[in-house]
Amino acid sequence: xxxxxxxxxxxxxxxxxxxxxxxxxxxxxxxxxxxxxxxxxxxxxxxxxxxxxxxxxxxxxxxxxxxxxxxxxxxxxxxxxxxxxxxxxxxxxxxxxxxxxxxxxxxxxxxxxxxxxxxxxxxxxxxxxxxxxxxxxxxxxxxxxxxxxxxxxxxxxxxxxxxxxxxxxxx
Numbered sequence: 001x002x003x004x005x006x007x008x009x010x011x012x013x014x015x016x017x018x019x020x021x022x023x024x025x026x027x028x029x030x031x032x033x034x035x036x037x038x039x040x041x042x043x044x045x046x047x048x049x050x051x052x053x054x055x056x057x058x059x060x061x062x063x064x065x066x067x068x069x070x071x072x073x074x075x076x077x078x079x080x081x082x083x084x085x086x087x088x089x090x091x092x093x094x095x096x097x098x099x100x101x102x103x104x105x106x107x108x109x110x111x112x113x114x115x116x117x118x119x120x121x122x123x124x125x126x127x128x129x130x131x132x133x134x135x136x137x138x139x140x141x142x143x144x145x146x147x148x149x150x151x152x153x154x155x156x157x158x159x160x161x162x163x164x165x166x167x168x169x170x171x
Contacts, residue, residue: 042066043066043067070084121142125143
């Protein structure tokens with residue numbers, strides 16, 4: 001009589017534990033090691049060209065040596081750091097692109113609407129993904145129908161005579 005009761009209790013505990021909501025991705029650190037994302041390299045200090053014309057101090061503001069990964073990436077890819085400033089006007093070279101992309105109108109709340117529609121989609125598709133006994137990638141489960149199979153797309157392009165780069169072999 002004790003063994004069926006113990007099996008029932010363990011099964012019930014596993015089912016309840018499987019219903020926890022940990023988000024779309026199960027991103028856990030692999031161990032107790034250091035966090036590589038907490039290390040921030042800073043830029044080297046540079047001497048100003050003229051000490052008579054120094055910038056005014058900005059308490060609580062940014063420092064010239066503070067890391068700015070977004071601006072650094074933009075500059076590394078050949079862009080202008082000033083483009084990240086929201087008050088910077090659109091350059092004349094991009095005017096045609098902006099005109100073409102906004103020809104049907106630009107709603108002001110696009111990001112909010114997209115986030116709400118995605119949350120509704122995940123809620124409708126993710127009803128049965130909460131029931132699991134082992135950790136799984138819920139993101140892949142929810143968006144499984146929308147995923148592109150790279151091997152099928154590559155083969156379809158080759159059959160149409162389109163040159164494709166080499167692809168890894170099928171697993």
